[in-house]
Amino acid sequence: DTAVSQTPKYLVTQMGNDKSIKCEQNLGHDTMYWYKQDSKKFLKIMFSYNNKELIINETVPNRFSPKSPDKAHLNLHINSLELGDSAVYFCASSSGQFDGYTFGSGTRLTVV
């Protein structure tokens, strides 16, 4: 009964490739997010979607394109991967109420 699930858990790929990370939540939340945690462990928001509509885009390179087919899914597609994209990417969801966010377990992306 995973609340926020991400796939894959690990992803190793070469520079220049295109890859996608999928996220699904079964909590009925309206809002989903993508966060990036770099090697220094800083967690930074990348995107936020509310009911399939983009509401936050934190000046992320346009090689990163989120897609939300429905409010339970928020996928992250990355084009032309670079070494600096290596990080752990976390998906999260929230109801917008006073109950905090629920995070997935993360996808560790390694670009070689």
Add this chain to the structure above:
Amino acid sequence: DAKTTQPPSMDCAEGRAANLPCNHSTISGNEYVYWYRQIHSQGPQYIIHGLKNNETNEMASLIITEDRKSSTLILPHATLRDTAVYYCIVRVDFGNEKLTFGTGTRLTIIP
């Protein structure tokens, strides 16, 4: 969002209460104090939040000073599984405001 200041690291003996401080001297009247933790390699986990009254749940207690410029997260009986990075975050709580994480406090529970 207002910024927070936390000590970079703390140790606590297993079974004792762990008290994690947070300063948020520029907090606004409509901003809540949230605490999250991140256990190694896992996603951040929500712990507790409050506005101005002390709060308690099954995981922890949150004590907010009367002037709201600082707060303390209390884990009453720390276990080894509480070893994690703890983040204190202040944010307005309407709509879907983003969470902005700082550097947090790395809490190590000592057996």
